[in-house]
Amino acid sequence: MMSRSVWNWLALPMVLAFAAIFIPAIASFVLTSFHPSTGLGEVGPEWTLDNYVRVFNDETFMLGLARSVQLGIFTVLGTLILGAPLAYFIARQPSRFAIGVFTLLYVSSLTSIVIRGLGWITLLGNNGPINQALMGLGLIEAPIGLQGNMLGLTIAMVHYMLPFMVLTLLPVVQSIPTSLEEASAGLGGGFVRTARSVVIPLAMPGIVAGALLVFAMTISAFVIPRMVGGSTLRLTSLLIDQQMLTTYNYALGATLATILLALVVGVVVLSNLATRSRVRVG
Amino acid sequence: MPVLSIEGLTKRFGSVVAVDGIDLVIEEGEFITLLGPSGCGKTTTIRMIGGYVSPTSGRIVLDGVDVTSTPSQTRNIGMVFQSYALFPHMSVGDNIAYPLKLRKWSRERIAERVGEMLDLVRLPQVAERYPSELSGGQQQRVALARALSYSPRMLLMDEALGALDAKLREYMQLEVRRIQQDLKITTVHVTHDQDEALGMSDRVVVMRESQIAQVAAPRELYDHPSSAYVADFVGRINFLPARVIGLEEGAAVLELDVAGLAPGSSTRVVAAQSPDVAIGARVQVGIRPEHMKLAPESAAQNSLAGSLRGTRFNGALEYLTLDIAPATSVVVVAGAEHSGTEPLHVRWPPDRVIVLPDE
Numbered sequence: 333m334m335s336r337s338v339w340n341w342l343a344l345p346m347v348l349a350f351a352a353i354f355i356p357a358i359a360s361f362v363l364t365s366f367h368p369s370t371g372l373g374e375v376g377p378e379w380t381l382d383n384y385v386r387v388f389n390d391e392t393f394m395l396g397l398a399r400s401v402q403l404g405i406f407t408v409l410g411t412l413i414l415g416a417p418l419a420y421f422i423a424r425q426p427s428r429f430a431i432g433v434f435t436l437l438y439v440s441s442l443t444s445i446v447i448r449g450l451g452w453i454t455l456l457g458n459n460g461p462i463n464q465a466l467m468g469l470g471l472i473e474a475p476i477g478l479q480g481n482m483l484g485l486t487i488a489m490v491h492y493m494l495p496f497m498v499l500t501l502l503p504v505v506q507s508i509p510t511s512l513e514e515a516s517a518g519l520g521g522g523f524v525r526t527a528r529s530v531v532i533p534l535a536m537p538g539i540v541a542g543a544l545l546v547f548a549m550t551i552s553a554f555v556i557p558r559m560v561g562g563s564t565l566r567l568t569s570l571l572i573d574q575q576m577l578t579t580y581n582y583a584l585g586a587t588l589a590t591i592l593l594a595l596v597v598g599v600v601v602l603s604n605l606a607t608r609s610r611v612r613v614g
Numbered sequence: 615m616p617v618l619s620i621e622g623l624t625k626r627f628g629s630v631v632a633v634d635g636i637d638l639v640i641e642e643g644e645f646i647t648l649l650g651p652s653g654c655g656k657t658t659t660i661r662m663i664g665g666y667v668s669p670t671s672g673r674i675v676l677d678g679v680d681v682t683s684t685p686s687q688t689r690n691i692g693m694v695f696q697s698y699a700l701f702p703h704m705s706v707g708d709n710i711a712y713p714l715k716l717r718k719w720s721r722e723r724i725a726e727r728v729g730e731m732l733d734l735v736r737l738p739q740v741a742e743r744y745p746s747e748l749s750g751g752q753q754q755r756v757a758l759a760r761a762l763s764y765s766p767r768m769l770l771m772d773e774a775l776g777a778l779d780a781k782l783r784e785y786m787q788l789e790v791r792r793i794q795q796d797l798k799i800t801t802v803h804v805t806h807d808q809d810e811a812l813g814m815s816d817r818v819v820v821m822r823e824s825q826i827a828q829v830a831a832p833r834e835l836y837d838h839p840s841s842a843y844v845a846d847f848v849g850r851i852n853f854l855p856a857r858v859i860g861l862e863e864g865a866a867v868l869e870l871d872v873a874g875l876a877p878g879s880s881t882r883v884v885a886a887q888s889p890d891v892a893i894g895a896r897v898q899v900g901i902r903p904e905h906m907k908l909a910p911e912s913a914a915q916n917s918l919a920g921s922l923r924g925t926r927f928n929g930a931l932e933y934l935t936l937d938i939a940p941a942t943s944v945v946v947v948a949g950a951e952h953s954g955t956e957p958l959h960v961r962w963p964p965d966r967v968i969v970l971p972d973e
Contacts, residue, residue: 514666515699517687519713519760529712533703 358593364586373580383587392566397591399482400568403489404551406482408543410490415497415542420531422498423505434498441495449559452488453479456560480562488560489550496549497542504538505531540603548596568592615678617642617768617800618663623672625658632658634824635672640802645794647803649811649847650821656804657772659821663802664770665689676767692761694774698753700745706732706756707741713764731759734793751782758790762797769794771803775810783807787814808848812836820844842970845900852906852944854899855972856883858891866891866969868899874939878912878919878957885967900968903933906946909961917961918944922952936960 365383367375387393418437422430440448455462456478463475478484508531516526532539554569561567568588575585618640625633633655640646648656661667663674665686674682681689700709707728714724732738735755745753754774761769771790775783791814794801805811811818812832820827820835820843828840839845842853860867866888870881883899891897912919920936923943927933932948936958946960 509697509699511695511697511699512701514686515693515695515701516712517685518664518666518689518691518693520687520690520716520764521712522687525716530701 361586361589362593364582365590367583369581369583371580373582375583383583384591386584387587387591393568393571393588396566396568396571396588399565400551400592401595403482403486403557403567404547406486407489407493407550408546410486411493411497411546412539412543414490415494415501416535416539418494419498419501419505423502424510437495437498441499445492445555446559448492449488449556452484452491452556452560456484456487479560480564482561482565485557485561485565488556489553492553492556493546493550496545500542500545501535501538504535504541508534536607540607544600544603547599551595552592616640617644617677618802619673619675620659620663621673621675623659623662623674624670625655625662625667626670631824633662633669636821636824636826638819638826638829640800643798643800645791645801645803645814645816646819647805647811647815647817648819648821649805649808650827651806651847654821655824656806656821660770660772660802660804663768664691664693666693690764690766691768691770692764692766693770694754694757694761694772696773696776698745698757698774700753700757700760702745704744705741706737706743706745706748709745709756710741710760710763713760717764727763731763734762734796735759736789750778751786754778754786755789758793762793762799767800769799769801771801773804773806776805776807783810784813790814812848818848820847822847837968839900839968839970842898842900842973845968845970849902850945851900851902851968854883854901854942854944856897856899858888858893858895858897861888861891861893864888865964868897868969870899871896872939872942874941876919876921876938876957878959879938880912880915880917882915883967884915884964885969886963886965888969889971891969891971896972898970898972900970901944901962901966902968903945904931904947905962905966906944906960907962908946908948908952909959912959913961916964916967917959919957919959920944921955921957925952927951934958 364375366379366381368378368380368382370376418433422434454460457463458475458477458479460478462478463472466472467475478487512530512534513526516530521529552569554573557565557567557570558573561570563570568591572585572588572592575581575588616639618638620636620638622635622637623633624631624635636655636659638646648659650656658667662669665681665684669682672682673680676689676691700706701712704712710728710731711724714727719727728741729738732741735758737752737755737759740748740752740756745756748756754777757774775786775790778786787810803810803814812835815832817829817831818835819829822843828835828844830838830840835844835848839848845851846853855871856868857871858866859869864887866885868883868885870883872881875881885899888897906918909917918936918938920938920943923935923937925932925934925948932951934946934948934952935943936946937943944960952958
C-alpha cells in the first residue's frame with residue numbers, strides 16, 4: 333500500500349496542468365469584473381464595485397440570473413425524476429431491454445448539441461408533434477406555446493442533461509447491495525418505504541453529485557438556451573455573450589461570469605456541508 | 615399442525631433446475647439445517663421460504679395458509695443474510711427498530727424492545743454505533759437481533775456464520791442455539807459446514823443436486839446414513855467394496871472385494887444391521903475412522919492389516935492412513951503416535967458397520 337503522500341505526488345502533474353490552464357483564465361475575468369469598462373473591450377486600471385452595483389440594480393440582468401437559476405433547479409428536478417428510476421432500472425435489471433435503453437441514452441449524449449437543439453425546435457413548434465399529439469388526444473384545444481419560453485427550454489435541457497444524471501447515478505446504485513433491499517422487504521418494508529429509507533439515503537452521494545453536475549452545466553449552458561429559448565429568454569449565459577461580443581463591455585460580461593461562478597461554488601460548498609453531516613456510509 | 619410445509623417445491627433458472635420438487639415438513643420450535651455443497655439448491659430453497667425467490671412450481675404453507683405467492687414483506691419471517699445486510703447508514707438501534715417502526719410501534723415500546731434484543735444477543739451499549747464500527751461477530755448478532763425483534767413466525771439463516779473465524783463460529787453456534795431455544799422460534803438454517811449442521815440442529819436435511827438426500831436427527835444421520843453420499847458428506851468414513859454372502863435376522867455377512875489385501879487381513883465382514891439387500895448384491899461397507907481400533911493381531915472377521923503410509927495429528931486425535939492393498943487405504947484413529955514399517959492390525963465391531971447400496 334502506497335502512503336498517502338505518494339498518491340499526492342502522483343496527482344501533482346495533473347493539478348499543475350489544471351492550475352496552469354484554469355487559474356489564469358478564471359483570475360482574468362474575476363479581476364476584470366472589478367475594473368470600470370472604458371468601452372470596446374477595454375477596462376480602466378482603477379478598482380471599483382460599480383459593475384456589481386449595476387448588475388444588481390438592473391432588471392434585465394437580475395431577471396436573467398433568476399431565470400438561469402430557475403432553469404438549473406427545474407432541470408435538476410426533471411433529470412432526477414426521470415433519471416433516478418432509469419438508473420435504478422438499468423442497475424437492477426441488466427436485461428437486454430435495459431441495456432438497449434442505456435445504449436440509446438448514451439448514443440444520444442454523443443450527438444451534436446446543435447442537432448439536438450434543432451430537433452427540439454421542430455418538436456416544440458406550434459405545429460410540432462407535441463402540440464399535435466396533445467390536441468389529437470383532446471387535452472388542449474389550441475397549441476400551447478413551447479418555443480421561446482421556459483417550459484419548452486426546460487424540456488429540452490432535461491433531455492440534454494439526462495445522460496449526465498443517469499451516468500452519475502448508475503455506479504452509485506450498482507454499489508448498493510441488493511441484499512439491503514431484500515432485508516428491508518423481509519422486515520416488512522414495501523417498495524416506497526425501501527426506496528425512501530434505504531435506497532435513496534445510500535444513493536445520496538450520487539444524487540448530490542449528479543444534481544451539482546447538472547446544475548452547474550445548466551446555468552452556464554449556451555447553445556440550447558440560444559436555439560430553443562430564442563432571444564426573448566435573456567438568460568445569464570446569453571447576456572454574457574451579448575456583453576462580450578455585441579456591446580464589447582468586457583467588465584460587465586466578466587461580472588456576470590463571476591456571479592455565475594460564485595453561484596456554482598456556493599452550491600458545491602453548501603451541498604458538501606449538507607451531505608457531510610447527514611450521509612454516513614460504512 | 616406443522617409450522618411450515620413445503621410441497622413439491624421446484625425452481626428453474628432457465629434450463630437449470632436449482633431445486634427439484636422437494637417436500638419437507640417443519641414442526642413448531644424445530645431447528646432445521648439444510649446441509650449440502652454449494653450449488654445443491656439449499657440457498658434457493660431458503661430464499662423461496664423467505665419469499666425472495668418465487669418458485670416455479672410447488673407450494674409453501676405457513677400455519678396452514680398457502681403463502682407461495684405472498685411477498686416477503688407480509689410473510690412475517692425473519693431472515694439473517696449471509697452478508698448480514700445491515701443498513702450502513704443507520705445506527706445499530708435504528709437497524710433493530712426498523713421493522714418495529716414499520717409496524718407502527720410506539721416510541722417507548724421500540725426503545726424498550728431494542729434494549730431487550732441487544733441484551734438477548736449480549737451486546738448492550740452498542741445501540742448508538744454504526745454497523746461499520748462493529749466486528750463481524752457483533753454485526754452477526756445485530757442482524758440476528760433485527761431479524762427477531764418483531765417476533766416473526768419463523769427465523770431463516772442463510773450461511774449466517776460462514777464469514778466468522780473458526781473459534782467465533784463455534785461460539786456463535788452455541789449462542790444462536792441458546793437464543794433459538796429461549797425464544798422457541800422455528801428456525802431454518804443453511805450451511806455447507808457439517809460441524810455446524812450436526813452441532814446446532816434438531817434435524818438435518820442433507821441436499822444433493824437439487825434434491826433431498828436424507829432428513830434425520832444429527833446422531834441418526836451420522837450412525838445410519840441412507841447413502842454413501844450422506845455418509846461421506848457427514849463426517850469421515852472408509853468405504854470398501856463388498857458382496858453379500860449371507861443374511862440372518864437383519865445381520866449380514868459380507869465378503870470384501872478388494873484386490874491384493876495385505877497378509878493377515880480377513881475378507882469377511884459381519885454387519886449387525888443391513889439395509890434391504892439380497893444375497894450376491896454388491897454393496898459398500900462403511901466404517902468410520904474412530905471405530906477402527908488398532909489390535910495386536912488379526913481376527914477371523916472384521917479385521918484388516920496394513921502398513922502405515924502416513925499420520926496426521928490435528929491436536930486432539932491422531933489419524934493413521936494404512937495401505938491395506940496396493941490401491942486401497944483406510945484412515946483410522948489411534949490413541950497414540952505410531953511409526954515404523956511393522957504391519958498394523960485394525961478391528962471393528964459388527965454394530966459399527968454401515969452397509970450401503972453400491973452407487
